[in-house]
Amino acid sequence: MSDTATLTDGRLLEVRDLSKYFGNVIALQDVSMFVRPGEVTCLLGDNGAGKSTLIKTLSGVHKPSAGEYLFEGELVEFNSPREALAMGIATVYQDLAMIPLMSIWRNFFLGSEPTKGVPPIRRFDIDHAKDVTREEMAKMGIDIRDPDQPVGTLSGGERQSVAIARAVYFGARVLILDEPTASLGVKQAGVVLKYILQAKKRGIGVIFITHNPHHAYPVGDHFVILRRGQVSGDYTKEEIPLEQLVSMMAGGADLEALSHELQSAAVEEHDEALAALAHDVEEVGGDHRE
Amino acid sequence: MTETDRKEVEETRQEAAPADERVRQVGLGARLAGKPAIGAVLAVIIVWVLFAVVAFDNNFVSMATTAAILNRAAPLGILAVAVALLMIGGEFDLSVGSVLGFSGMAIMVLVSPSAAGGLALPLGLALLIALGLAVLAGFLNGVLVQTTKLPSFIITLGGLFVFRGLAIAIPRTMTNRTQLGGFDDIPGSGAVTDVFGASIGLGGANFDISILWWVAFAVSAALVLGRTRFGNWIFGVGGDQDASRNVGVPVSGLKVALFIFTAFAAFSVALIQVSGTGTADSLRGTLIELQAIIAAVVGGVLLTGGYGSVVGAALGALVFSMVQQGIIVTGIDGDWFQVFVGGILVLAVIFNNAIRKRAQRR
Ligand SMILES: Nc1ncnc2c1ncn2[C@@H]1O[C@H](COP(=O)(O)OP(=O)(O)OP(=O)(O)O)[C@@H](O)[C@H]1O
Ligand SMILES: [Mg+2]
Numbered sequence: 239m240s241d242t243a244t245l246t247d248g249r250l251l252e253v254r255d256l257s258k259y260f261g262n263v264i265a266l267q268d269v270s271m272f273v274r275p276g277e278v279t280c281l282l283g284d285n286g287a288g289k290s291t292l293i294k295t296l297s298g299v300h301k302p303s304a305g306e307y308l309f310e311g312e313l314v315e316f317n318s319p320r321e322a323l324a325m326g327i328a329t330v331y332q333d334l335a336m337i338p339l340m341s342i343w344r345n346f347f348l349g350s351e352p353t354k355g356v357p358p359i360r361r362f363d364i365d366h367a368k369d370v371t372r373e374e375m376a377k378m379g380i381d382i383r384d385p386d387q388p389v390g391t392l393s394g395g396e397r398q399s400v401a402i403a404r405a406v407y408f409g410a411r412v413l414i415l416d417e418p419t420a421s422l423g424v425k426q427a428g429v430v431l432k433y434i435l436q437a438k439k440r441g442i443g444v445i446f447i448t449h450n451p452h453h454a455y456p457v458g459d460h461f462v463i464l465r466r467g468q469v470s471g472d473y474t475k476e477e478i479p480l481e482q483l484v485s486m487m488a489g490g491a492d493l494e495a496l497s498h499e500l501q502s503a504a505v506e507e508h509d510e511a512l513a514a515l516a517h518d519v520e521e522v523g524g525d526h527r528e
Numbered sequence: 529m530t531e532t533d534r535k536e537v538e539e540t541r542q543e544a545a546p547a548d549e550r551v552r553q554v555g556l557g558a559r560l561a562g563k564p565a566i567g568a569v570l571a572v573i574i575v576w577v578l579f580a581v582v583a584f585d586n587n588f589v590s591m592a593t594t595a596a597i598l599n600r601a602a603p604l605g606i607l608a609v610a611v612a613l614l615m616i617g618g619e620f621d622l623s624v625g626s627v628l629g630f631s632g633m634a635i636m637v638l639v640s641p642s643a644a645g646g647l648a649l650p651l652g653l654a655l656l657i658a659l660g661l662a663v664l665a666g667f668l669n670g671v672l673v674q675t676t677k678l679p680s681f682i683i684t685l686g687g688l689f690v691f692r693g694l695a696i697a698i699p700r701t702m703t704n705r706t707q708l709g710g711f712d713d714i715p716g717s718g719a720v721t722d723v724f725g726a727s728i729g730l731g732g733a734n735f736d737i738s739i740l741w742w743v744a745f746a747v748s749a750a751l752v753l754g755r756t757r758f759g760n761w762i763f764g765v766g767g768d769q770d771a772s773r774n775v776g777v778p779v780s781g782l783k784v785a786l787f788i789f790t791a792f793a794a795f796s797v798a799l800i801q802v803s804g805t806g807t808a809d810s811l812r813g814t815l816i817e818l819q820a821i822i823a824a825v826v827g828g829v830l831l832t833g834g835y836g837s838v839v840g841a842a843l844g845a846l847v848f849s850m851v852q853q854g855i856i857v858t859g860i861d862g863d864w865f866q867v868f869v870g871g872i873l874v875l876a877v878i879f880n881n882a883i884r885k886r887a888q889r890r
Contacts, residue, residue: 297774299774318773323776331774333771336768337764338768339763340763348772349772350775361755364755
């Protein structure tokens with residue numbers, strides 16, 4: 239791990255005093271945060287705190303109203319998500335950015351289509367696209383019936399898995415995930431957490447948004463808490479125990495109560511899936527410690 | 529990837545390899561129903577059979593009628609192909625008919641002798657300038673739609689009046705006329721006519737060379753749409769513009785390119801008509817923008833974008849001209865034509881909608 243150790247001093251992606259206004263709405267005010275290669279920065283905060291606005295600014299969807307954006311220590315200004323993607327910054331958006339009428343493989347490669355053939359007549363390499371889509375989905379534990387199926391007919395979790403598999407496939411330097419586990423089954427949520435750890439090992443910087451502290455804590459190195467458009471807390475894992483993180487997140491106490499409720503429900507109903515959740519998270523935490 | 533991951537992947541792959549138990553075999557019919565062009569194929573067959581029966585005694589099934597149908601379908605088909613790409617990309621262009629009329633007049637004004645009030649430019653240069661003007665018209669449409677974020681329907685409705693107005697006003701000011709002839713007298717026009725305006729005798733009937741251009745437009749546009757990165761972007765922006773932009777599709781550039789392509793198609797049809805008839809008319813192409821939209825919709829293109837087929841649109845133009853020609857040979861009063869066209873449009877939309885819903889339910 240010596241190469242990562244030297245790299246961790248450098249910040250892969252950083253914003254300083256970033257503000258974003260929509261007309262008279264102040265969505266973000268003087269937000270500073272960063273992610274190092276091989277680390278996971280978790281963005282936490284209440285609904286409407288500005289998390290999605292922040293990551294959309296990082297991925298080139300929005301332009302900052304004020305403040306600095308640095309990539310590998312250099313000031314950058316992205317005019318479109320295409321430019322951010324070209325730098326290896328891939329994002330799973332909260333709304334997933336999927337086209338319902340298009341097939342899974344067309345969606346998977348939309349904007350980054352592999353081509354073959356000589357220049358003026360370069361074709362979309364469709365066979366390759368279908369193969370990769372099937373493989374990447376299989377890695378997520380989702381065995382798609384038919385890559386030609388329109389995304390609009392997939393289940394919510396399947397659709398989310400396509401978006402995640404796509405970002406993981408294209409995120410060469412930075413992977414940004416906006417509530418990726420929101421509609422996932424226990425197994426797939428576990429896979430996402432495992433992906434995050436794998437990306438970490440490959441030296442990719444990960445920015446992970448979630449409302450679930452039990453998902454955030456096992457994988458996170460760094461916790462940035464947003465409140466009403468401003469950073470209200472910035473902690474390393476050593477600085478903050480899980481219990482404190484849970485209670486700091488707005489509604490955290492409710493979440494904990496809910497998870498206890500689920501756990502007792504799992505025991506009562508002998509529900510293996512619910513029980514597996516605890517197991518999976520524990521396993522991920524175990525991976526991380528070694 | 530760890531060893532266990534790899535094993536997992538292997539396992540899932542092996543599970544996937546034999547026929548998936550969650551997929552049932554569906555019949556050929558159901559699979560065809562999933563293709564957007566199926567409605568147009570059926571419409572072509574039904575309309576042809578209908579007239580072949582009703583108008584059999586009027587020689588509907590003949591070389592002459594077939595040639596008349598195809599000759600009529602070709603220019604509309606070329607426009608319909610371009611309009612279909614644009615509509616799949618989520619936009620409308622109501623100005624194509626006017627750009628068509630404008631391009632034809634531009635060619636004739638540029639090449640006409642000074643005595644007739646023209647600019648007497650060499651033919652090649654004149655064609656290049658007219659093409660440039662058409663491309664500029666498409667570029668303006670696209671840039672205005674992209675910068676104002678207004679519906680293209682409104683922007684190009686403006687274009688419809690502006691370019692028709694220019695097609696009338698400029699020639700009238702310069703030449704005092706709105707119809708200009710004499711293309712065949714221009715040096716070099718023979719070669720242009722050979723490529724764009726000629727017809728080929730076959731079995732006692734004359735087939736316009738533009739039929740080949742229609743096929744060429746349809747085939748190349750179908751390849752671009754189905755098999756290139758650009759085609760994937762067209763489906764994407766038509767389906768959801770913001771989502772496409774977020775995953776890296778250069779939305780603005782793509783849309784401007786599509787508007788330029790429809791204008792290019794309008795120019796091509798203008799060139800075909802000018803070289804075929806030897807004349808230009810300020811009013812040429814009037815209402816053809818709506819006919820092209822009808823052809824595209826009959827061809828399975830979704831009005832809301834993101835779905836459709838250019839081959840379907842090309843066939844939609846064929847349906848349109850079969851109805852037109854069928855009415856002529858049957859001797860039904862031509863006034864009834866619009867009633868038929870309107871009926872076909874509504875039927876096609878209902879049919880395509882039902883088919884698409886069924887295909888998606890599967
Ligand atoms: N385009 C916009 N125009 C105006 N206001 C906006 C826009 N986008 C976001 N906002 C506002 O900015 C604030 C932050 O929104 P954002 O989506 O970033 O919240 P979030 O932290 O992601 O919330 P959630 O957890 O619900 O996803 C909200 O109050 C929202 O109304
Ligand atoms: Mg959000």
